[in-house]
Structures are given as structure tokens and as C-alpha cells.
Amino acid sequence: MVENHHQQPPIISPPEQERKKRRREAIIIAISVLLILVLTRAEIHLSRISSEVPMGSNILIFGIINIIILLIILLIYLVFRNVAKLLMERRSKAIGANLQTKLVIAFMGLSLVPTMLLFVVSASYVNMSIRNWFNTQVESSLSESLEVAQTYYKNSAANALYYGRQISSIIRDERLLNEENLPRLRELVRRKQQEYNLGIVEVYSSQNEELVRSSNPGVPQGEFTNPSSEDIKMGLNGKELSRVNTVGKADLIRGIMPIYSTYRADEVVGVVVVNYVVPYSLVEKMREITSSYEEFRQLKILKNPIRSGYILTLFLVTMVIVFLAVWFGIYLANSLTTPIKELAEATRQVAEGNLDVQLGQRSSDEFGMLVAAFNKMTLDLRSHQQALRQTNIELVRSNQELDERRRNMEIVLRNVAAGVISVDSHGVITTINKSAEELLQVAARDVVGKNFREVLKHEQIDTLKGILRDMVMAKQDTISRQVTVPIRDSRATLLFNLTMLRDESGEFLGTVVVFDDLTQLIKAQRMAAWREVARRIAHEIKNPLTPIQLSAQRLRKRYLPRFGDEDTVFDECTAMIVKSVDELKNLVNEFSSFARMPAANPAPNDLNGIIREALTLFSQGHRAISFGFREDRRLPHLQLDRDQIKRVFINLLDNAVAAVAEEGEIEIESRFDPVLKMAVITVADTGHGIAPEDKPRLFEPYFSTKKSGTGLGLAIVSTIIADHNGFIRVRDNLPHGTKFIIELPVTA
Structure with a gap:
């Protein structure tokens, strides 16, 4: 039986689907209402710029138009959604x-032709x-009537000023x-009131006092108001000015004319006020004409929105008919195709x-x-499936056992300290x-599937071939060497174990190579041996040095004055003895320090401060050399033995100054x-550098590239760094020189 391993989509329960549907509908409704309000507000704002239509009319008309537009958009969306679904x-x-598709096209064609014809008509x-509603003749008549009324008011105001000028x-x-x-x-x-x-x-005096008033008997005196003081x-x-004021139900056209002095032409001594009274009947007709004209203007401004509203309504009805036809076609098609689906x-x-x-x-x-x-076919298949299920269970159990063995082997192989390559x-x-990847500095994805000659270096291949040749000559399936x-930039001592793989018939299948890095072990053994040698040398040499030095000093003190002018040879010989003894003592002290390296006593210390102290000792005495220190102020205090770490940098700076x-x-x-919680210190110089063949032995005791060196300085440095759980490496400082890199852990 073949099992289906394809991932099935998550099943959504009906209540959850209903909640999602209601949430989606609520969001659509809210967006639609917000869109209607925004569009209505924008259209009202635009209409205010070019018209004086009342706010109520704007909101009603534009709101209805926007609702119709949104309904049309909704219907178009539903139609195209169903059509798009059908096309997909x-x-x-x-x-x-x-x-x-055929049914939808048929129903759409049957409904679209008559509805579009009806829509066009x-x-x-x-x-x-x-x-016809907005005929040009109607607008012209209303406009001319309003112009006649406005001309009457203008002429009356001009007459009031004219007669006022005559009386003045x-x-x-x-x-x-x-x-x-x-x-x-x-x-x-x-007389002038009756004549005109x-x-x-x-008539008013210059003190704004009324001197004379004459009125027509037909003017209602109770509703009359005097001109304003302004x-x-x-x-x-x-x-000279004219005003139109409303007095009761009538309009009052008032002309004000100054009276100038007889003696001084620019002096005003009074004012004549002439008033025309417009009867209520004429005022009422004027207002009716103005109102009719304004209403016509409003309707004319809304001409296009009204026409658009009617056309959009017709279009909406057309789309409803088309949508119903499409929906009915889809419904009928679903009723036929559902059993097949x-x-x-x-x-x-x-x-x-x-x-x-x-x-x-x-x-x-x-x-x-x-x-x-x-249904009968599925029943028959189910009965056959029962017969295969037991066999499948056995196969699955066997595969699980094999997978478990394979996983265990992979876990062991991944966690073993030795490098393994098959x-x-x-x-x-x-x-x-993993150990082989780290030792050879390669990644499994880059080397698996490749020939070992493409991965290993030339010298590594020659070494491996030599081991294989020894295995063949010894006629053995397993050999150790x-x-x-060469590993990375140095050389490493490895213990190789090669085993040939053969099947039951003895046919060669391949080779398993297991190798351990013995470099650090051999280095530790060599360091221990050198410490024992140093301890014995220091013990054997130190005892006779003190008597020799004291004897030479006593000879100089007692016999040097007796020789007089012939004391040169004696002086040089005794001085050479004292100097050589001092040098031997320094060498013995180095041996003793290396042999009895005290245990580190770490305490919180400022590493940057220790470096500055060591740097000060050398910068004052070697002014021809340029010393620089780029410190990272973020570096926290480290658990360090201050004296030992200071000795590390003194030794490194001493070697750099000599180089x-x-x-x-x-x-x-x-x-x-x-990220790594690590302090990294780099000491770089521009000296002559270190030869590649000397780098692997650089930190071994009694190995030195200097003629007068003891070979213990870098060995002590390496020991101190190791006691602090750190690492030290040597690299070339391009273009020339040497660079020592120290890594120390930063603990909380």
C-alpha cells in the first residue's frame, strides 16, 4: 500500500467560517459607509467652490448618487467575481x-441585449x-425679469441722489x-417733495440735528426710521451715498447729499436726505422673481447630478437583470455538475x-x-486493503529498526572526538x-560526493597513499600510523587508523579513515619533559654560581689595587667572570620560572590598563620605534592574574622590539x-617576520629564532594564556612583520 504523505490543508470548522464571513461583511459595510461620507463631503466641498447651493440639497443629492455608485460597484464586483471564479x-x-460557461454565456446574452436596448432608450x-426642463428661454426670461427689478432700484437710487443734489x-x-x-x-x-x-x-444741520422733514401722506410714519448717524x-x-433699507413690509431707497457753505466751497454745513418708498406689492413681486431665479439656478447646477442619478438608476436595474441572469445560469449549471463533482x-x-x-x-x-x-468498488478495494495492511505493518517495523540503528550510528559518529571519513x-x-570537518576545515556539504583527491592537499594525499601502501604490503585490512x-597554516601530528570494508563475499567496498589529533598531547608531554629538564638544570647550575661570583668579586676587591697600571688583564678577566655568572643566573632564573610556573591567581582587572603599563616600559626606552594602542573602551574587567598577564605583554613587546x-x-x-564573550588582543610589528617552518615550534621550550634567546619567553606566554583558558596564535602581519593574536574569555 502506498501512503499519501502530502500535507493536507488545515480544516476550518463551519462556525469559524461563519464568523470570518460576518467579520468580512462588517468590514465591507464599514468601508462602504466611510467611502460614501468621504465622497459626499468631497463633492459638497467642490460644489461650494462654484455654486451657492444649500447644504441640505447637496447632502441629499450627492449622498443618493454615491449610494447608487457603490451599489453599482458592488453588483459589478459580484458579477465579475462569479465570472472570474468560472474562468479559473x-x-x-x-x-x-x-x-x-456555456449556460452563463447563454443567459447573459439573452438578458444583455434587451436590457441594454431598454437602457439606451x-x-x-x-x-x-x-x-426641456432647463430650457434656455425660461432662464432668459427669469434673468431679464430680475434685471428689470434691479434696474428699478438703481434708477430710484440715482433719482434720490439727483433730487437731493437739486435741493442742496x-x-x-x-x-x-x-x-x-x-x-x-x-x-x-x-414744495420740492410734492413737485418731485x-x-x-x-434736512440735517452740521450738528446732526433734524431741521426739516416733509413726507408724502401715503408713507406709513410709524414704520419710518431715521438715517443712521454713521x-x-x-x-x-x-x-454722496445711497442706501436700500427695509421698513416694515416696504423697501426704502435713501439718498444722502451734503449741503456746502455759500462762503467756503469745501465746508459742509448740512445734509439733505431724500427717501423713495417702494410699495409692498412691488417688493413682494421682486422677491418672488429673485426666489424663482435662484431656485432655477440651483436646479441648473444640479442638472448633471440629477441626470447622472437617473442614468445610474437605469444602469443599476440593467446590471441587476444581467446579474440575476448570470446567477441563474451558474445555479442551473451547479445543479447539473454537482453530482459529477x-x-x-x-x-x-x-x-x-x-x-x-x-x-x-x-x-x-x-x-x-x-x-x-x-460504492461497490470502494467496498471491494477496502477488503483488499485489509490483506495488505499486515504486510505493510511488518515492513514499517523493519524500516523503523533500520532507521533507529542508522540514527544511533549517526549520533555516535557525530559526537565521537576522533575524525571519521568513509x-x-x-x-x-x-x-x-563533525570532528573531521573541524580538523580539516571543510564542510560536509562541500566534500561529500567528491573524490578525496579533490579535497585533501597534495602532501596529505601522499601521506595517505603511503599508509595504504604499507597496508597492502602487510596484507592487512587495518593499520595504524x-x-x-599540514593542517591549516601549521603542521599537526595525527594518529591514522585505516580499515578496509569488505562484504560477505570479500569484495572491496571502500575504506574508513579514523584519525586523532595528537598535537596538543605531544606538546603537553614535551612541555612536561622540558620542565623536568629545566628543573634539573637550574638545580645543578645554580649551586656553584654563587661561590664563583663571590670569589671573583673578592679577587677584584683585594688584588685589583695592588696591580697598579698593570691591572687591565686582571680587571677584564674578573669582570668577564662576574658578567658571565650574572648571565648564567638569569638563564637559571628563566629555567626556574618555567619549571615552577606558579598557579594563576585571577581577580577582576582592567586588561587595557595592564597593556598600557607594559607599553609605557618600552615606549620610554625605545623612542625611535612608533608604539600605538587602539583600545576598546567597551572591554569589561576580566578575571586575570595581573602579574602573569603583564609578563605576557612584556615578553611579546620585548620580542617585537628585537624584531x-x-x-x-x-x-x-x-x-x-x-557575541562570543571574548576579549581579542592583537600585537603586531613590522619586523622581519617568522619563517613558516618555525611557526609550529614557536611556543615550544628552548626554541628561539634569536641568537641570544633562551627559547622560554613564548613558552611561558603560551602557558600563562592556557592557564587563563585562552588561546594564542601567530600570523603574518602583511606586508611584513608578525602578528600575535590572544583570545581570553570574558566571564560575568
Whole structure:
């Protein structure tokens, strides 16, 4: 039996689907309402720029238009959504998609032609009706009527100013504002009021006091109001002005004319106010004309929105009819293709291994017969499946045991300290464990599947061939050899164990290579041996040195003055003895220090401060050399033995000073790696450098590249760094020179 391992999509329960559907509908409704409000507000703002239509009309009309637009968009979305779904099913060759497409196209064609014809005719009728409503002749008549009324008011205001100017000239010429001429002034005003058929005529003095008033008997005196003091003051300032004021139900057209002095042409001595009264009947007609014209203007501004609303409504009805036709076509197609889809889905489940599928027989027609045959087939397949299940269980159990063994072997291989590489009969690497990757500095993904000659270096290949040759000559399937091979930038001592793999018939299958890195072990053994040698040498040499030195000093003290001028040879010999003894003592002290290296006593210390102290000792005494220190101020305090770490940097700086020439450079850099929790210190010089063949032995005792060196300085440095759980490496400082890299752990 073949099991289906394809990942099935997550099953969503009906209540969860319903909640998601309601949430989606609520979001759509909220967005639609917000969109209606935003569009309505934007259209109202745009309409205010070019019209004076009331706010209520704007909100109602534009709101209805936006709702209609959104409904149309919703219907278009539903139609295109169903059509797109149908096209996707057709493209994916879903069962029934062709039949659905034909039915939808048929119903859409049957509904689209008559509805579009009806839409075109109705839209033409709407355009014609709206065009007749807003006839140019009607607008012209209303505009001319309003212009006639406005002209009447303008002429009345001009007449008021004209008659006021006439009366003002007579008063000025006859000096009627004098107190003795007031009776003549009243008579003049009364006569001119009747002569010019004026409503009311008033005369005010320069002190804004009413001197004379004459009114038409037909003017209602109770509703009459005097001119405002501001208007009188403007007249007294020499300005001619007219005003239209509403008095009761009538309008009052008022003209104000200044009266100039007879003696001084620029002096205003009074004001004449002439009032025309517009009857209520005429005012009412004027207001009706203005109101009708404004209403017509509003409707004309909304002409396009009204027409768009009608057309959009017609389009909405058209789309509803088309949508219903498409929906009915899809519904009819689904009713025909649903049984076929159910049978196809059940067949797919059977193909995937689900033999418990049973279809409900809804009818006794051809579809019912097909469903019955399908159900019988699944029952037969289920009975055959039972026979295969037991066999499959046994196979699965065997595979699980094999997988468990394989996993255990991989775990052991991955965690073993020795490097393990398996090579097939053609020399292709089939397996490499983590230790081998780290030792050879390779990645399994880069070497597995490649020939070992493409991965190993030339010298490593020669070493491996030599071991294989010894194995063949010894006629053995297993051999062990300790060899030194190049690893990374140095040489390492490895213990190789080669085993040939053969099957039951003795046919060669490949080779397993197991190797251990013995470099550190041999180094530790060598270090222990050298410490024992140093301890014995220091013990044997130190005892006779002190008597020799004391004897030479006593000879110099006692006999040097007796020789007089012939003391040169004696002086040089005794001085040479004392100097040589001092040098031997220094050498013995170095031996003793190396042999009895005290245990580190770590305490929180500032590593940057220790480096600065060591650097100060050398920078003062070697001014021709450029010393530099780039310190990382983020470096926290470390658990260090201050004296031992200071000795490390003194030894490294001493070697660097000896290596560089005059005007050389020595650069120290400290850096904190917060990820690895590591302090990294680099001591670089621009000296002559170290030969590649000397680098592997550089930290061994009594190995030195200096003629006068003891070979213990770097050995002590390496021991101190190791006691602090750190590492020290040597690299070339390009373009020339040497670089020592120290890594110390940063503990909390």
C-alpha cells in the first residue's frame, strides 16, 4: 500500500467560517459607509467652490448618487467575481466548468441585449426630459425679469441722489440753513417733495440735528426710521451715498447729499436726505422673481447630478437583470455538475488511499446507477486493503529498526572526538563527521560526493597513499600510523587508523579513515619533559654560581689595587667572570620560572590598563620605534592574574622590539566580541617576520629564532594564556612583520 504523505490543508470548522464571513461583511459595510461620507463631503466641498447651493440639497443629492455608485460597484464586483471564479475553474479544467460557461454565456446574452436596448432608450428619454426642463428661454426670461427689478432700484437710487443734489444747491444759494430762513426752508422742502413726488425729504444741520422733514401722506410714519448717524456723518464729510433699507413690509431707497457753505466751497454745513418708498406689492413681486431665479439656478447646477442619478438608476436595474441572469445560469449549471463533482472528489480520495468514501444515492437515474457502482468498488478495494495492511505493518517495523540503528550510528559518529571519513571503492567521500570537518576545515556539504583527491592537499594525499601502501604490503585490512601532516597554516601530528570494508563475499567496498589529533598531547608531554629538564638544570647550575661570583668579586676587591697600571688583564678577566655568572643566573632564573610556573591567581582587572603599563616600559626606552594602542573602551574587567598577564605583554613587546629595525612600528589593539564573550588582543610589528617552518615550534621550550634567546619567553606566554583558558596564535602581519593574536574569555 502506498501512503499519501502530502500535507493536507488545515480544516476550518463551519462556525469559524461563519464568523470570518460576518467579520468580512462588517468590514465591507464599514468601508462602504466611510467611502460614501468621504465622497459626499468631497463633492459638497467642490460644489461650494462654484455654486451657492444649500447644504441640505447637496447632502441629499450627492449622498443618493454615491449610494447608487457603490451599489453599482458592488453588483459589478459580484458579477465579475462569479465570472472570474468560472474562468479559473475553466483554466484549471475543473469538472463542469465548460457546461457552466456555456449556460452563463447563454443567459447573459439573452438578458444583455434587451436590457441594454431598454437602457439606451430610457437614457435618451431622460436626457431629453431634463433638457426641456432647463430650457434656455425660461432662464432668459427669469434673468431679464430680475434685471428689470434691479434696474428699478438703481434708477430710484440715482433719482434720490439727483433730487437731493437739486435741493442742496437751492439751500446753499439761498442760505436757507440760517435760523431766520427756517420757514422758507420748510416751504422749499414741502414744495420740492410734492413737485418731485418724493416719499420723505429731511434736512440735517452740521450738528446732526433734524431741521426739516416733509413726507408724502401715503408713507406709513410709524414704520419710518431715521438715517443712521454713521450715514449722516459720511454726508457731513462730503460723501454722496445711497442706501436700500427695509421698513416694515416696504423697501426704502435713501439718498444722502451734503449741503456746502455759500462762503467756503469745501465746508459742509448740512445734509439733505431724500427717501423713495417702494410699495409692498412691488417688493413682494421682486422677491418672488429673485426666489424663482435662484431656485432655477440651483436646479441648473444640479442638472448633471440629477441626470447622472437617473442614468445610474437605469444602469443599476440593467446590471441587476444581467446579474440575476448570470446567477441563474451558474445555479442551473451547479445543479447539473454537482453530482459529477462529488463523484470526482470521491474518486480523488480513493486514489489518495481513503477507501471509506461512500456517496449518497439521491436518485435512480443514470447518476444513481453510477453512484451505486462506485460504492461497490470502494467496498471491494477496502477488503483488499485489509490483506495488505499486515504486510505493510511488518515492513514499517523493519524500516523503523533500520532507521533507529542508522540514527544511533549517526549520533555516535557525530559526537565521537576522533575524525571519521568513509570512502567508497572509487575514492569518493561518502561520510564525514563533525570532528573531521573541524580538523580539516571543510564542510560536509562541500566534500561529500567528491573524490578525496579533490579535497585533501597534495602532501596529505601522499601521506595517505603511503599508509595504504604499507597496508597492502602487510596484507592487512587495518593499520595504524602516527604521521605529521599540514593542517591549516601549521603542521599537526595525527594518529591514522585505516580499515578496509569488505562484504560477505570479500569484495572491496571502500575504506574508513579514523584519525586523532595528537598535537596538543605531544606538546603537553614535551612541555612536561622540558620542565623536568629545566628543573634539573637550574638545580645543578645554580649551586656553584654563587661561590664563583663571590670569589671573583673578592679577587677584584683585594688584588685589583695592588696591580697598579698593570691591572687591565686582571680587571677584564674578573669582570668577564662576574658578567658571565650574572648571565648564567638569569638563564637559571628563566629555567626556574618555567619549571615552577606558579598557579594563576585571577581577580577582576582592567586588561587595557595592564597593556598600557607594559607599553609605557618600552615606549620610554625605545623612542625611535612608533608604539600605538587602539583600545576598546567597551572591554569589561576580566578575571586575570595581573602579574602573569603583564609578563605576557612584556615578553611579546620585548620580542617585537628585537624584531623591528629603527623607526619600526608596533601596534596593539584590544577588541571586545559581545557575541562570543571574548576579549581579542592583537600585537603586531613590522619586523622581519617568522619563517613558516618555525611557526609550529614557536611556543615550544628552548626554541628561539634569536641568537641570544633562551627559547622560554613564548613558552611561558603560551602557558600563562592556557592557564587563563585562552588561546594564542601567530600570523603574518602583511606586508611584513608578525602578528600575535590572544583570545581570553570574558566571564560575568
